[in-house]
Amino acid sequence: MADDRAPRQPRRADARDNRERIVRAARAAFAEQGPHASLNRIAAAAGVGAGTLYRHFPSEQALLVEIIRDDVDALCATGRALADQPDTADALRHWLHAVARHATAMRGLVATHMAAVSRPGTDATLAACHDAIRATGAALLDRARQRGAAPTTVDIGDLLTLANALAWASEQAPDDPGLLDRLLGIALAGLDV
Known part of the structure; x- marks a missing residue:
């Protein structure tokens, strides 16, 4: 599948770290809970606020x-x-x-x-x-x-x-x-x- 994401400015290290933590937490939550996983709980498990999660993933x-x-x-x-x-x-x-x-x-x-x-x-x-x-x-x-x-x-x-x-x-x-x-x-x- 072609990657059609728009080119982005380089991310700050802390923003990259937050994004990676969110993805890891989401992968674990979705694997365990499937469609019942809560985005707020994913944010908490990643150690970020809900706003940070939604900034990365709307x-x-x-x-x-x-x-x-x-x-x-x-x-x-x-x-x-x-x-x-x-x-x-x-x-x-x-x-x-x-x-x-x-x-x-x-x-x-x-x-x-x-x-x-x-x-x-x-x-x-x-x-x-x-x-x-x-x-x-x-x-x-x-x-x-x-x-x-x-x-x-x-x-x-x-x-x-x-x-x-x-x-x-x-x-x-x-x-x-x-x-x-x-x-x-x-x-x-x-x-x-």
Whole structure:
């Protein structure tokens, strides 16, 4: 995913430190509490005031983008690498597993925000993350279709929704670490993907 952030003036060391502490605290809070994490508690855990948090990240979505940007880039790079795999159906299945694992990050927070990117008020950078994932998946799906390995009736949006839904379902059973892989196997076998 291209980094479309505007060039910035160099930050003061204390501002950089505050930003890094906020990101670390947010990553921990989101991993533990998912969408129930409080931005005020994140600020407190980072040792900064709420104003400092909002100066760096004006919304929860902006903070989430900062945390997941590298993960989205890695997910898209995985998709590009899989595009060279001879078994196009297997490449698509492998990538959808990676998407589902990504969707489980931060206890459903990522999946919740990605599902809402078409709503008004969505952070443009978060929407760009979603678009990058969608474009990567569409390329893999198109390649599989060209080789007759995926039905023409399947849409990448549907596959991403399915991966997110199965990721959510697997999070509801934390004592069953193999559930996500089993559910994906069943769903994708039924789709001939």
